[in-house]
Amino acid sequence: MDLESMGRAARQAAGRMALAGSGRKQHALHALADRLVARAPAILEENSRDLLAGRESGLNEALIDRLMLDPERLSAIAGDVRSVADLADPVGECIDERSMPNGLRVRRVRVPVGVLGVIYESRPNVTVDVSALAIKTGNAVILRGGKETVRSNRALMKAVAEALDESGLPVAAVQSLDDPDRRHVAGLLRLHRYVDMIIPRGGNALHEFCRENSTIPVITGGMGICHLYVDSEADLEAALHVVHNAKVQRPSVCNALDTLLVHRAVADRFLPRVVARLGRSGVAFRAEPRAVAALGSEPAAAEVKPAGPRDFDTEWLSLVLGLKVVDGLDEAIDHIAAHGTAHSDGILTQDEEAAASFVRSVDSAVVYVNASTRFTDGAQLGLGAEVAVSTQRLHARGPMGPADLTTYKWVVHGRYTIRS
Amino acid sequence: MDLESMGRAARQAAGRMALAGSGRKQHALHALADRLVARAPAILEENSRDLLAGRESGLNEALIDRLMLDPERLSAIAGDVRSVADLADPVGECIDERSMPNGLRVRRVRVPVGVLGVIYESRPNVTVDVSALAIKTGNAVILRGGKETVRSNRALMKAVAEALDESGLPVAAVQSLDDPDRRHVAGLLRLHRYVDMIIPRGGNALHEFCRENSTIPVITGGMGICHLYVDSEADLEAALHVVHNAKVQRPSVCNALDTLLVHRAVADRFLPRVVARLGRSGVAFRAEPRAVAALGSEPAAAEVKPAGPRDFDTEWLSLVLGLKVVDGLDEAIDHIAAHGTAHSDGILTQDEEAAASFVRSVDSAVVYVNASTRFTDGAQLGLGAEVAVSTQRLHARGPMGPADLTTYKWVVHGRYTIRS
Numbered sequence: 001m002d003l004e005s006m007g008r009a010a011r012q013a014a015g016r017m018a019l020a021g022s023g024r025k026q027h028a029l030h031a032l033a034d035r036l037v038a039r040a041p042a043i044l045e046e047n048s049r050d051l052l053a054g055r056e057s058g059l060n061e062a063l064i065d066r067l068m069l070d071p072e073r074l075s076a077i078a079g080d081v082r083s084v085a086d087l088a089d090p091v092g093e094c095i096d097e098r099s100m101p102n103g104l105r106v107r108r109v110r111v112p113v114g115v116l117g118v119i120y121e122s123r124p125n126v127t128v129d130v131s132a133l134a135i136k137t138g139n140a141v142i143l144r145g146g147k148e149t150v151r152s153n154r155a156l157m158k159a160v161a162e163a164l165d166e167s168g169l170p171v172a173a174v175q176s177l178d179d180p181d182r183r184h185v186a187g188l189l190r191l192h193r194y195v196d197m198i199i200p201r202g203g204n205a206l207h208e209f210c211r212e213n214s215t216i217p218v219i220t221g222g223m224g225i226c227h228l229y230v231d232s233e234a235d236l237e238a239a240l241h242v243v244h245n246a247k248v249q250r251p252s253v254c255n256a257l258d259t260l261l262v263h264r265a266v267a268d269r270f271l272p273r274v275v276a277r278l279g280r281s282g283v284a285f286r287a288e289p290r291a292v293a294a295l296g297s298e299p300a301a302a303e304v305k306p307a308g309p310r311d312f313d314t315e316w317l318s319l320v321l322g323l324k325v326v327d328g329l330d331e332a333i334d335h336i337a338a339h340g341t342a343h344s345d346g347i348l349t350q351d352e353e354a355a356a357s358f359v360r361s362v363d364s365a366v367v368y369v370n371a372s373t374r375f376t377d378g379a380q381l382g383l384g385a386e387v388a389v390s391t392q393r394l395h396a397r398g399p400m401g402p403a404d405l406t407t408y409k410w411v412v413h414g415r416y417t418i419r420s
Numbered sequence: 421m422d423l424e425s426m427g428r429a430a431r432q433a434a435g436r437m438a439l440a441g442s443g444r445k446q447h448a449l450h451a452l453a454d455r456l457v458a459r460a461p462a463i464l465e466e467n468s469r470d471l472l473a474g475r476e477s478g479l480n481e482a483l484i485d486r487l488m489l490d491p492e493r494l495s496a497i498a499g500d501v502r503s504v505a506d507l508a509d510p511v512g513e514c515i516d517e518r519s520m521p522n523g524l525r526v527r528r529v530r531v532p533v534g535v536l537g538v539i540y541e542s543r544p545n546v547t548v549d550v551s552a553l554a555i556k557t558g559n560a561v562i563l564r565g566g567k568e569t570v571r572s573n574r575a576l577m578k579a580v581a582e583a584l585d586e587s588g589l590p591v592a593a594v595q596s597l598d599d600p601d602r603r604h605v606a607g608l609l610r611l612h613r614y615v616d617m618i619i620p621r622g623g624n625a626l627h628e629f630c631r632e633n634s635t636i637p638v639i640t641g642g643m644g645i646c647h648l649y650v651d652s653e654a655d656l657e658a659a660l661h662v663v664h665n666a667k668v669q670r671p672s673v674c675n676a677l678d679t680l681l682v683h684r685a686v687a688d689r690f691l692p693r694v695v696a697r698l699g700r701s702g703v704a705f706r707a708e709p710r711a712v713a714a715l716g717s718e719p720a721a722a723e724v725k726p727a728g729p730r731d732f733d734t735e736w737l738s739l740v741l742g743l744k745v746v747d748g749l750d751e752a753i754d755h756i757a758a759h760g761t762a763h764s765d766g767i768l769t770q771d772e773e774a775a776a777s778f779v780r781s782v783d784s785a786v787v788y789v790n791a792s793t794r795f796t797d798g799a800q801l802g803l804g805a806e807v808a809v810s811t812q813r814l815h816a817r818g819p820m821g822p823a824d825l826t827t828y829k830w831v832v833h834g835r836y837t838i839r840s
Contacts, residue, residue, distance in 0.1 A: 015757070019780060098802045104791060106801050111783065113813050192631065196813045211612065211635050217814045218637075238836035245838035337435070348836065359831050360439060363531070371524060371834030380839065381526050381830065382518045393533050393616050393827040394637045395815040407813040410801065411779050414791030416658035416768065418665035419800065 003187045006142055006175050007194030010115045013170035014140035018112050020169055022089035028135050028167035029085035033078040035159035036128065040074050046155040047124065054122075054148050062252075067122045067149055077128050080385075084132040087384040090403040091138045105413040110406040112138035114196040117188050119210065121202045122146030127153050130199075131160045131174045133387055137405040140173045142195065144188060147180040154178065189214035197395075197405075199388050219400070220392045224254035224343030225315050226373040229332040229358065231349035232265040238370075239348040240273055246346075246372040248281045251319050254389065255344045255376040259312055259322035261332045267294035267325045274323070276301045283319045286311040290325035312339045329354050333361045340364060343391050344373040365391055365398035423607045426562055426595050427614030430535045433590035434560035438532050440589055442509040448555050448587035449505035453498040455579035456548065460494050466575040467544065474542075474568050482672075487542045487569055497548050500805075504552040507804040510823040511558045524837055528828040532558035533616050536825065537608050539630065540621040542566030547573050550619075551580045551594045553807055557825040560593045562615065564608060567600040574598065609634035617815075617825075619808050639820070640812045644674035644763030645735050646793040649752040649778070651769035652685040658790075659768040660693055666766075666792040668701045671739050674809065675764045675796035679732055679742035681752045687714035687745040694743070696721045703739045706731040710745035732759045749774050753781045760784060763811050764793040785811055785818035 017025075036043070047069040054064055069077075095108040116139050120126045127145055134141035145153050153176055161171045177184055189198060189210060198218045200210045207222040228246055230239050246257035262270055271294040275285060279302025286307040287295065295304060312322050312335070326332045329347075336345050346368030347358040355369045366376045376399060378386025383401025390396050396404040437445075456463070467489040474484055489497075515528040536559050540546045547565055554561035565573050573596055581591045597604055609618060609630060618638045620630045627642040648666055650659050666677035682690055691714045695705060699722025706727040707715065715724060724743075732742050732755070746752045749767075756765050766788030767778040775789045786796045796819060798806025803821025810816050816824040 015783070018783065100800070100802055104795065104801075215631050217812065235836065242836050242838055249839055355833075363435070363438065363534075364829065366830040366832060369831075369833045371832055371837040372839050374839040375524065375832060375834075375837075376830075380520070381524075381832070382520055392637065397827050398830045407817050409784065410786040410796075410818045411789075412786060412791055412795060412801070413775075413789045414795075416655065416662050417791040417795075418661055419669055419792050419794040 003177070003184060003191060006177065007115070007191045009172040010140040010142055010175060011194045013172040014112065014114045016170050017135075017138045017140055017173050018091070020138055022091070024167055024169060025089065025135055025138065026085045028163050028169050029081055029132055031166055032128075032132065032160060032163035033081040033085070035163050036074060036078040036081070036156075039155065039159050040071060043074060043152065043155040043159070044069055044071070046151040050149050050151045059148060063122060063148070067124065067152070069124055069152065073125070077125050081128060081132045084136050084385050087136065087402060089136065090406050095408055102417055103415055104417055107411045108408040109411050110403065111409050113405055113407050114139060115194055116141040116405065117144070117191070117195045117198045117216065118142070119144045119185060119188070119198065119200045119202070119206065120146065121206075122148040124149050124152040124156060126201060127156050127176070128160075133385060133402060133405060134174060135164070135169070137402050139405055141175070142188060143174065143176045144185060145176065145178070150178050150180065186213055189216060192216045201388055217395070219388055219390050219396065221389045222254065222391065223315050223341050224376075224391070225258045225313065225339060225341045226255060226343055227259045227261055227336050227340060227345045228257055228373065229261040229326070229329070229347045230263060230266065230270055231329065231347060231351060231354055232263040233351035233354065234266065234348040235350060236266060236270050236273070239270070240277055242348055242370070242372050243274060244278055244281065246374055247278055247283055247321050248319070249372070249374055252317050254315070255373050256317070257321065257373055258314065258316050259324060259339065261324050261326050261335060262291070262294070264290070264325050264327055267291065268296070271295055271323060272298070275304060278302070278321065281319070283321050285321055285323050287323040288325070291323040294325055315341070329357060333358065336362055336364070341391060343389070344368065344376040346371060346373055365389070423597070423604060423611060426597065427535070427611045429592035430560040430562055430595060431614045433592040434532065434534045436590045437555075437558045437560055437593050438511070440558055442511070444587055444589065445509065445555055445558065446505045448583050448589050449501055449552055451586055452548075452552065452555075452580060452583035453501040453505070455583050456494060456498040456501070456576075459575065459579050460491060463494060463572065463575040463579070464489055464491070466571040470569050470571045479568060483542060483568070487544065487572070489544055489572065493545070497545050501548060501552045504556050504805050507556065507822060509556065510826050515828055522837055523835055525833040527831045529831050530823070530826040531829050533825055533827050534559060535615045536561040537564070537611070537615045537618045537636065538562070538621065539564045539605060539608070539618065539626065540566070541626075542568040544569050544572040544576060546621060547576050547596070548580075553805060553822060553825060554594060555584070555589070557822050559825055561595070562608065563594065563596045564605060565596065565598070570598045570600065606633055609636060612636045621808055637815070639808055639810050639816065641809045642674065642811065643735050643761050644796075644811070645678045645733065645759060645761045646675060646763055647679045647681055647756050647760060647765045648677055648793065649681040649746070649749075649767045650683060650686065650690055651749065651767060651771060651774055652683040653771035653774065654686065654768040655770060656686060656690050656693070659690070660697055662768055662790070662792050663694060664698055664701065666794055667698055667703055667741050668739070669792070669794055672737050674735070675793050676737070677741060677793055678734065678736050679744060679759065681744050681746050681755060682711070682714075684710070684745050684747055687711065688716070691715055691743060692718070695724060698722070698741065701739070703741050705741055705743050707743040708745070711743040714745055735761070749777060753778065756782055756784070761811060763809070764788065764796040766791060766793055785809070
């Protein structure tokens with residue numbers, strides 16, 4: 001199927017999806033969850049073919065793990081679809097309402113964005129996640145997954161298509177672009193006649209490519225160089241737990257801690273404990289000179305290397321942590337402005353004034369006071385589900401929930417009212 | 421000054437603007453209004469040079485009129501700046517707040533978008549409007565006006581710079597890119613390191629150019645092919661006033677009526693009255709065969725031509741109106757979907773069910789029931805001021821007010837809370 005036809009079919013389907021009631025969409029989602037369970041043997045078999053092909057072509061183990069489905073994972077995916085089914089439907093919600101002096105009643109009402117284009121890597125769970133969120137919010141979607149997962153995706157798409165069909169919704173609401181030719185990605189990015197929003201889900205290179213080549217608005221995200229600043233007024237014992245959590249709980253993700261900034265007044269007391277405690281969890285450190293000095297001459301409990309010139313501009317995505325001593329709040333804020341990616345940054349302190357100043361001055365999607373950066377996630381911040389994390393500033397910023405897949409229309413009622 | 425330096429200066433200024441209090445920004449706006457009045461002779465002199473050069477280079481009278489300032493217009497512009505000064509400041513507003521079971525307090529707080537790039541034509545009033553809105557919302561802006569207005573803009577920018585400076589705000593918060601080389605426009609559109617949002621204000625070609633060439637999110641707008649559908653259940657007397665208002669009150673703007681759709685049951689009664697009444701105001705008509713038939717054999721009171729194949733896809737921007745008879749609501753909705761630009765479309769009827777169905781099915785930025793399409797305007801719909809009218813679907817749709825020049829940051833307070 002060519003892109004133009006897919007786009008046209010998606011646009012038509014979007015028109016029908018926008019008018020679908022909440023109950024029908026919910027029915028389709030439960031049907032999808034049922035199908036995933038019922039079709040599990042076929043899905044897992046196709047997935048095992050993808051895994052085999054992936055191993056033969058030399059995919060590394062991290063990618064193989066992302067690609068892999070098993071009965072537990074598939075069952076968890078089906079469970080997530082049921083959770084999405086039971087979320088509130090944002091479509092039709094009245095955002096605001098006012099009456100004008102001339103008698104006009106002015107409302108803004110949420111409607112679906114229309115047609116989404118979602119470009120992602122070899123993660124079959126994303127295929128289902130995104131399909132579920134698109135159905136929930138009355139959108140149509142064109143999916144473009146990684147070529148390594150094409151067999152798994154075809155099997156999953158059968159379940160999606162059946163669920164839509166049996167619920168009286170258009171099958172073209174969810175389409176997958178599975179021809180591996182990479183030119184199709186560039187084509188999708190220029191399909192602005194039909195597609196309203198591009199969501200890349202993957203590494204920084206994918207986001208850059210989309211931004212450079214798309215004529216459709218792109219929700220960029222991806223890279224998070226995350227900071228915690230331990231103030232002189234922090235509860236150091238409690239701070240140690242937070243730093244450990246932010247770095248160690250899941251080091252491979254974008255909201256994991258990359259750089260720890262420590263006030264010089266507490267550096268001598270705090271940094272050796274950080275190295276000892278996180279070192280036991282396998283963390284290695286990149287320390288600037290004052291941080292090295294604060295560690296003293298005792299042999300370190302972990303690998304501590306002097307920080308190189310690019311280390312504070314690196315998203316580690318692994319058990320490595322940058323360490324820096326700062327003179328105070330201002331230097332911490334300046335460091336974050338110079339080296340951060342406006343993703344997730346926090347302060348640990350008992351000083352409310354310092355916290356307020358940090359919150360005001362640090363221009364990140366999520367700013368934390370006395371909490372781990374690991375909470376940057378739609379479910380953790382109360383959105384029910386997560387579409388993506390946006391580090392750009394338009395439309396949606398930070399974790400995006402179902403409502404961020406909607407726009408609004410103005411609905412104006414008059415009494416044959418004219419403008420004078 | 422090169423673009424890179426302008427971008428860097430704008431980004432720095434944006435950081436300071438974001439922290440500026442409402443009072444300081446309000447002070448700068450009143451100072452700007454004062455300066456416009458005080459500097460009026462110099463501004464008008466520079467404007468007269470632009471006018472002279474424009475006439476010499478053969479600008480048409482419509483463009484000359486847009487370019488022209490006089491004491492009344494300048495005083496009105498200053499008045500608009502004072503109105504913006506006195507609007508509520510959206511920055512700092514808490515959008516929502518929730519507490520999570522683990523004790524996290526999660527808020528979203530409005531912050532400025534950052535750096536705006538505004539590209540517009542030879543309208544010096546836009547220079548001041550946009551400057552005022554940027555200052556109000558704590559943004560920095562790089563302005564790119566038409567080359568015909570470069571002298572006027574320089575004089576206006578002096579007033580802006582002085583107002584910022586005397587209020588303790590960074591002068592680089594408002595910069596104007598006045599080198600006429602058109603390559604700078606393309607350069608500005610790729611300055612995503614520094615610029616967060618592009619707002620084109622002009623015709624369709626400008627919007628297309630920005631969308632095709634920008635690596636920065638663009639708020640597209642521009643073209644409005646607007647419809648009113650007169651239902652069989654309309655109050656025809658009242659409907660006639662609305663149709664007249666929508667077409668005649670200001671025909672040159674995007675929210676003026678382009679096509680009138682009339683239910684066949686009332687076409688014979690209604691269309692002759694439309695032609696008579698609007699004809700008296702100088703309107704000419706393009707009618708499809710059934711509309712021609714409904715007008716009967718009496719000599720028409722105005723120019724009525726058969727509609728050509730592209731007439732229903734034309735934004736007239738002048739005293740021309742397309743006429744079409746439809747079988748009912750469904751055909752009206754289908755016509756609007758096929759020929760509209762999702763800008764402003766309305767139904768005139770006493771039938772609430774038909775109205776509700778129209779509102780649900782017509783996917784336009786502003787959908788009207790029993791009102792003129794001319795209300796698509798920020799001030800008319802209660803936004804206090806208007807930045808632009810967006811016909812795209814992300815970030816803001818329809819009239820954009822000051823709040824649409826903001827984004828938000830998530831602010832999360834914990835008690836040394838960790839993710840488990």
